[in-house]
Amino acid sequence: MWIVDCGLRIVHFRPSVPSSLRAFVPSSRLPRLIPASIVLCTLTCFSIAQETGEPQQKGITQYARGVRIDWTRPRVEVKGRVVLREGLLELFACSPRTREHESIVVVEAQPLRIFQALGLAGLTSGRPITLDRDSGTWRPATGDTVRIEVSWRYDGKQHTADIGTWMTDVSTERHPPPGIWRFAGSARDKDGAFMADVDGTVICVVDFPSALIAIGELKSADNSALWVRADTGRIPPIGTPVTLLFSPVKPGAKPPEKSTVDRSPRTGNSEHP
Numbered sequence: 001m002w003i004v005d006c007g008l009r010i011v012h013f014r015p016s017v018p019s020s021l022r023a024f025v026p027s028s029r030l031p032r033l034i035p036a037s038i039v040l041c042t043l044t045c046f047s048i049a050q051e052t053g054e055p056q057q058k059g060i061t062q063y064a065r066g067v068r069i070d071w072t073r074p075r076v077e078v079k080g081r082v083v084l085r086e087g088l089l090e091l092f093a094c095s096p097r098t099r100e101h102e103s104i105v106v107v108e109a110q111p112l113r114i115f116q117a118l119g120l121a122g123l124t125s126g127r128p129i130t131l132d133r134d135s136g137t138w139r140p141a142t143g144d145t146v147r148i149e150v151s152w153r154y155d156g157k158q159h160t161a162d163i164g165t166w167m168t169d170v171s172t173e174r175h176p177p178p179g180i181w182r183f184a185g186s187a188r189d190k191d192g193a194f195m196a197d198v199d200g201t202v203i204c205v206v207d208f209p210s211a212l213i214a215i216g217e218l219k220s221a222d223n224s225a226l227w228v229r230a231d232t233g234r235i236p237p238i239g240t241p242v243t244l245l246f247s248p249v250k251p252g253a254k255p256p257e258k259s260t261v262d263r264s265p266r267t268g269n270s271e272h273p
Contacts, residue, residue, distance in 0.1 A: 063117045066109035074121040076246040078114055080107040082152075085235045088170075088226040090206045092148075092163055093244060098200025104166055104230055105150070105203075105242060111186065111196035111212050114246075118146070118183055122248045125185025128211040129218065138207070141214035143183035145249040148203065148213070152242040159236075163244070166235050167205070167228040176205075176215075176228060179249070184214040203244075213246075 059072040068077040080093060083100045091103040100106055107114075119125065126143025151160040164176040181203070186196035187210065195210035196202065204211040205228050206221040219227055236242075 063120070064109060064113035066107060067113050067117050069117050069121055073247060076114070076117045076121050078107050078109050078244040078246070080105040080242050080244055082236055082238055082240045082242060084230060085238060086230050086232045088223075088229050089167065090208075090221055090226065091201065091204050092167070093203040095197075095200030095202060104235060105244065107202055107244065111200070111202055112194045114202065115185060115194070115196070115212060118246060121246070123183045123246075125183050128184040128187060128209050128214055129207045130209075138218055140217050141182045141184040141211060142216070143185055143214075145179060145216075146181050146183050146213065147178055147247045147249050148181055149245040149247075150242050151245060152236055152240055154236045154240065160245070161234070163203070166231055168231045170227060170229055175231070180215045180217070182214050182216045184211045186210050186212045 059070065061069045061071065063069050066079040069075075070077060078093075082104065083106045084102070084104050087102070089102055089104065091099055093105040093107050094100060094103040095111060096106055096108060115125070123144045123146060126141065128141050130139050131137075132139055148163045149160055150163050150166065151158065153159070162175075162178050164178060164180075167176055168174070169176060186194060186201070189195050189198070196212040199208065199210040201208045201210045201212060203213040205215060206219045206226065208214070208221065219225070
């Protein structure tokens with residue numbers, strides 16, 4: 001078994017520590033934490049469930065506020081709400097009071113907790129864009145490919161779609177494909193702060209050195225170079241609660257061309273039905 005010390009919380013899970021979490025789990029502490037792990041994990045999950053008022057479901061852990069891990073898939077579920085339905089984008093999802101003017105969804109969960117949950121679900125982080133000092137060129141983000149869907153309820157029906165269907169490539173008028181997302185994992189600044197917590201850069205569609213989730217190619221954040229806009233007709237009304245669904249893509253597997261469950265309404269105009 002292994003233990004993840006998440007600040008004030010201790011979570012008990014599996015046999016080995018993924019590389020994406022080793023920076024947060026001092027190996028010298030593990031032997032001393034093992035005896036109390038089961039009790040502390042149970043109390044923590046129960047406490048979070050009590051705070052959120054959500055019942056615990058079999059195979060699903062309420063990992064942190066706004067973050068659940070579905071071990072049966074595996075999948076990480078992050079709660080959010082719609083804050084933007086039109087215009088050019090720099091992000092798909094951001095933290096509150098950061099970049100809501102250029103992001104479709106805002107999530108309440110701390111980006112560091114999302115990072116940890118993704119590692120527990122089997123994803124290995126890479127790095128956001130970096131400058132190669134020898135060549136003076138930027139290198140695109142790396143990390144495991146992650147599939148991201150958005151789920152929401154509207155007009156009495158549950159809808160699930162790939163997040164790309166809420167965006168349009170301005171040059172091709174097509175939706176971005178599912179296979180572009182990388183678990184970049186953000187970084188620490190010189191003071192040790194998790195940069196995605198500071199910048200609110202949860203799911204980025206342009207280059208951010210602090211990106212938690214990035215795309216696997218370089219895309220400038222200059223206003224003149226922004227490459228995607230919100231697909232207004234597919235996005236539900238402002239304030240609609242949503243759940244972002246993060247799933248690992250198995251090595252060698254080709255991501256589907258579109259979501260397996262895509263019941264996203266389309267009206268042909270700027271108003272959601």
